[in-house]
Amino acid sequence: MENNEPKYIRGKYTAAAKESTKRYQAKAYDDIRLRLKKGEKAIVQEIAAKHNYSMNSFIVEAIFRFAEELEKQAEESTEQAEANEE
Numbered sequence: 001m002e003n004n005e006p007k008y009i010r011g012k013y014t015a016a017a018k019e020s021t022k023r024y025q026a027k028a029y030d031d032i033r034l035r036l037k038k039g040e041k042a043i044v045q046e047i048a049a050k051h052n053y054s055m056n057s058f059i060v061e062a063i064f065r066f067a068e069e070l071e072k073q074a075e076e077s078t079e080q081a082e083a084n085e086e
């Protein structure tokens with residue numbers, strides 16, 4: 001049964017729009033659940049807002065920057081180990 005309800009009615013977010021958004025997000029994004037101790041969410045939100053990030057984009061950026069740093073450290077360790085063998 002097809003729902004012919006318009007997606008937006010005078011600026012209201014309708015059930016059809018909500019369902020469309022839900023389908024798109026399921027197709028385009030992976031979800032990760034993050035648990036923080038009470039009060040830590042507010043700290044992350046504050047830091048993100050201070051630097052003009054959404055909380056989500058701040059967390060994603062932090063993950064990738066940290067991963068980059070770990071890769072650099074691993075490369076340096078490998079180079080140092082190879083230099084010590086010579």
